[in-house]
Amino acid sequence: MLPVLQLESLVGGYSPRRPVLHGLTFNVKPGEIVGLIGLNGAGKSTAIKHILGLMAPHSGSVRVSGATLEEQPELYRGSVAYVPESPVLFDELTVDEHLRLTGMAYGVEGDAFAERRERLLDEFHMRAKRGAFAEHLSKGMKQKVMIMNALLANPPLYIIDEPFLGLDPLGIRSLLDRLVEVKKAGAAVLMSSHILSTVEAYCDRYIVLHHGRIAAMGALDDVLQAADMRGGTLDDAFFKLVSSTAGGGGASDGR
């Protein structure tokens, strides 16, 4: 099955003289959740900015649904929904208005729009707040609106950056349940998080980023092997990979 997201030898960062990402090659296929993990400053958000097209590669490429942003900007943008680490909303629009705006942007209209909106309002316990302005919502509620917008769009690719920050346990459960559902329906999900137990439980594959390079990639067994371990958790392997250079912490690009 063709990957929805393909990074090929991506070199990128904020200044051409000092790249942050050193040749990342990985993909995310339909029907899988891939966890992007790494220490603070490893390059996760920078990689996500390149995937979203907010930053241009110094070299290498990013393809979404088979095309680069330059080749097919509409296909590329319409294929991705992004949930950022910190919610970005319009203060003077209500929850309902945000959902309507997303529906218009992604071409979700009529009965399909109404059905998805009603379900999301219930699932994320936001029905009572549907008419509230974003500026009057709590931090976690704002994050829920970002997540609801992404799910409403129902794209082939979800990019989710630290989604659990600020969410209450019910919100976390609703999000995880829906990620499993969209994955079963064939969506591809790239999720960055520091909550390794959740990443281990929900992701099919993991990418361990360390100093802008892939230190390990694959299923749990692959990551354990890269860490030279026979058994253990993702947390154990991660700790070993990022705390010893010899153990593969600064390893080369993986596939």
Ligand SMILES: Nc1ncnc2c1ncn2[C@@H]1O[C@H](COP(=O)(O)OP(=O)(O)OP(=O)(O)O)[C@@H](O)[C@H]1O
């Ligand atoms: N706007 C920026 N300008 C210049 N350098 C930046 C900028 N944002 C991040 N960096 C640098 O890029 C590197 C990678 O940062 P990035 O934000 O991608 O890390 P991260 O893995 O997302 O970390 P965290 O877990 O803390 O969110 C760091 O060295 C950081 O200092």
